[in-house]
Amino acid sequence: MKTECPVCGAEVELAADAVQGELLECPECGTELEVISVNPPVVQEAPQEEEDWGQ
């Protein structure tokens, strides 16, 4: 399954057994992507975990 990186537009290959919520890394820009749908295959930029424990 192939889809497009929403950040750089590169083609991203999803594993055949990819599941919703899976994380992968764009081979082009290195952005962490989250699988939001497998049929059709759609990924979005994964939420960044910010180290903001100050509060």
Ligand SMILES: [Zn+2]
């Ligand atoms: Zn990318």
